[in-house]
Amino acid sequence: xxxxxxxxxxxxxxxxxxxxxxxxxxxxxxxxxxxxxxxxxxxxxxxxxxxxxxxxxxxxxxxxxxxxxxxxxxxxxxxxxxxxxxxxxxxxxxxxxxxxxxxxxxxxxxxxxxxxxxxxxxxxxxxxxxxxxxxxxxxxxxxxxxxxxxxxxxxxxxxxxxxxxxxxxxxxxxxxxxxxxxxxxxxxxxxxxxxxxxxxxxxxxxxxxxxxxxxxxxxxxxxxxxxxxxxxxxxxxxxxxxxxxxxxxxxxxxxxxxxxxxxxxxxxxxxxxxxxxxxxxxxxxxxxxxxxxxxxxxxxxxxxxxxxxxxxxxxxxxxxxxxxxxxxxxxxxxxxxxxxxxxxxxxxxxxxxxxxxxxxxxxxxxxxxxxxxxxxx
Ligand SMILES: Cc1cc2nc3c(=O)[nH]c(=O)nc-3n(C[C@H](O)[C@H](O)[C@H](O)COP(=O)(O)OP(=O)(O)OC[C@H]3O[C@@H](n4cnc5c(N)ncnc54)[C@H](O)[C@@H]3O)c2cc1C
Numbered sequence: 001x002x003x004x005x006x007x008x009x010x011x012x013x014x015x016x017x018x019x020x021x022x023x024x025x026x027x028x029x030x031x032x033x034x035x036x037x038x039x040x041x042x043x044x045x046x047x048x049x050x051x052x053x054x055x056x057x058x059x060x061x062x063x064x065x066x067x068x069x070x071x072x073x074x075x076x077x078x079x080x081x082x083x084x085x086x087x088x089x090x091x092x093x094x095x096x097x098x099x100x101x102x103x104x105x106x107x108x109x110x111x112x113x114x115x116x117x118x119x120x121x122x123x124x125x126x127x128x129x130x131x132x133x134x135x136x137x138x139x140x141x142x143x144x145x146x147x148x149x150x151x152x153x154x155x156x157x158x159x160x161x162x163x164x165x166x167x168x169x170x171x172x173x174x175x176x177x178x179x180x181x182x183x184x185x186x187x188x189x190x191x192x193x194x195x196x197x198x199x200x201x202x203x204x205x206x207x208x209x210x211x212x213x214x215x216x217x218x219x220x221x222x223x224x225x226x227x228x229x230x231x232x233x234x235x236x237x238x239x240x241x242x243x244x245x246x247x248x249x250x251x252x253x254x255x256x257x258x259x260x261x262x263x264x265x266x267x268x269x270x271x272x273x274x275x276x277x278x279x280x281x282x283x284x285x286x287x288x289x290x291x292x293x294x295x296x297x298x299x300x301x302x303x304x305x306x307x308x309x310x311x312x313x314x315x316x317x318x319x320x321x322x323x324x325x326x327x328x329x330x331x332x333x334x335x336x337x338x339x340x341x342x343x344x345x346x347x348x349x350x351x352x353x354x355x356x357x358x359x360x361x362x363x364x365x366x367x368x369x370x371x372x373x374x375x376x377x
Contacts, residue, residue, distance in 0.1 A: 003027055004028050004029065004200045004201060005197075005200045005201075006022060006200065007032075007033065007188075007199045008032045008202075008203040009033045009181065009203070009204050009213065010033075010204065010205035010209070011034035011160060011174070012040055012041035012340075013159060013344030013345065014207070014333055014344045014347050014348045015203065015348065016041075016160040016167070017163060017347075018203050018205060018348040018349070019167040020164075020348075021349060022167075023171060024170055030167070030172040030173070031172070031175060032172055033178075034174070034177075035178040036176065038274055038276055038308075038309055038310040039309060040207055040310055040311050040312070040340060041156040041340075042156050042157035042307075043307050043308060043309020045230060045263050046154045046155055046255050046257075046263065047151070048342050049148065049150075049151035049152070049342075050065060050342050051114050051115075051118055051150075052114075052146070052148065057317070059318065059366040060317075060319065060339075063343050063362060063366075063367070064342045064343050065117070065118050066346055066361065067342045067346045068342055070345055071089060072091075075089055078166055085158075085162075086258065087257070088155055089154045089155075090152060090241075091122075091149070091152045092151065092241075092242055092243065092245060093147055093150070093151050093244035094148045094150075094151025094244055095135075095136075095145040095245070095246050095247065096146045096147075096148070097246070097247065097294075098249055101144050104144060104145070121148050122148055122151075123148070123149040123150075124147065124149075125147050126145070127145055127146075129141065129142050129143065129144060135244060136243045136244070136256075137238070139295055140294075140296050141294060141295070147244065151245050153245055153256070156341050177192050181204075181213055182217075188201075188202055201329040201330070201331075201355050203331050203352075204330065204333075204334075207223075207311075207312040207336070208225040208226075208311065210373075214324065218376050220373075220376055221372065221373050222372040222373070223372065224270075224315070225274050225311070225313075226272075226311040227267070227273075227274075227275055227309075227310060227311075228265065228269070228309055228311055228338075229265060229279065229283070229286075230267075230306065230308070231265060231283045231287060232303070232307075233262050233302040234302050235297070240256040240260050240262060241256075243256035244256075248289075248293040248294060250293075251266070252265060252293075254290055261304070264289075265286055268311075268338070276310075278306050278308055283303065283306055284300055287303070311340070312340070318335060318371075319334070319335040319337070319343065319347070320368060321350055321351065321362075321364065322354070323369070325369065331351050332351075332369060332373065333351055333367075350362055
């Protein structure tokens with residue numbers, strides 16, 4: 001049987017999920033290219049808890065809701081009967097705080113309504129400070145929070161590692177390099193510094209870097225980068241594995257992992273392009289916020305590491321995916337913004353299904369690529 005040659009450019013959560021799925025197809029010869037610098041996935045905080053957002057974009061909500069529901073099934077398939085490793089993904093619940101405790105009732109009502117369509121939100125309850133302290137002993141404030149038991153945390157870097165490892169085991173090739181795509185009539189080539197390889201189909205899972213690949217082919221792409229910085233602190237001696245994710249009012253969330261590791265962040269910095277520089281002042285102010293909002297145990301002396309990455313946004317903040325207009329067999333997704341880790345696996349599945357010419361789990365007409373990617377006339 002002649003194999004179809006498929007290239008995936010970009011191995012963040014979207015590309016790695018598509019790679020895993022396509023690597024299982026006997027009639028596909030798969031090569032994955034990933035440079036990795038600035039990758040959103042490995043920088044991400046790791047929060048999977050989209051249900052209580054007040055964003056009004058219904059199509060975005062449908063994507064992240066389906067994305068969150070897809071995670072456990074997808075990872076069970078990936079693990080092939082083995083348990084999902086808790087250092088990759090675990091449902092630990094989410095605690096949401098509001099400026100005024102009275103707003104929690106309103107949020108609870110929204111959550112209960114949304115649970116009708118999204119049972120994976122789990123149990124919802126307003127927890128008083130003493131109950132929060134039972135879950136997270138370092139809590140030192142006196143506010144209540146809304147608890148949703150279905151919230152999860154995921155380590156983006158470990159998730160991608162797991163997916164790529166499985167894909168390689170299934171026969172895919174991974175190349176850690178930056179590439180370009182060229183087109184001559186209906187033939188596509190993937191071009192690296194020292195090699196040119198022709199392929200039958202391509203997935204562009206390059207998030208904020210999509211303009212770099214498509215502009216040389218004569219396209220305009222409505223995507224801009226946004227910088228995000230995070231800091232990791234340690235709570236040595238605490239069993240943090242089952243602490244829920246904490247979402248205080250504002251953007252600086254607190255995501256506990258195993259072995260005392262806790263991530264705080266992130267910043268949302270526009271107009272910084274692809275800059276990845278770590279600014280000490282940003283780290284200090286994130287820790288200060290965590291101390292003010294949640295626990296005075298947070299301090300700069302417990303910093304272990306920091307990281308930064310790039311998110312991809314369209315001008316109206318909506319995600320898109322599909323076949324690139326006038327480029328048959330070239331598929332792309334981008335614009336996943338600050339919830340791309342949540343949406344990534346299901347978006348990756350959509351792209352894999354497009355390669356296989358099968359129905360996608362999300363309706364493509366709700367995320368029209370034509371609105372954001374167009375050929376220059
Ligand atoms: C600080 C931060 C915190 C976040 N926290 C969360 C969170 O808690 N929850 C959530 O749901 N989302 C979160 N996000 C958003 C989420 O991380 C992203 O939306 C998502 O990871 C995007 O995945 P992706 O696969 O589309 O792209 P990316 O993960 O950005 O991967 C794109 C890859 O393509 C590669 N690439 C680009 N061009 C080329 C080329 N020419 N050749 C080869 N390789 C190339 C890049 O090097 C990169 O590795 C966060 C993002 C950031 C930055």
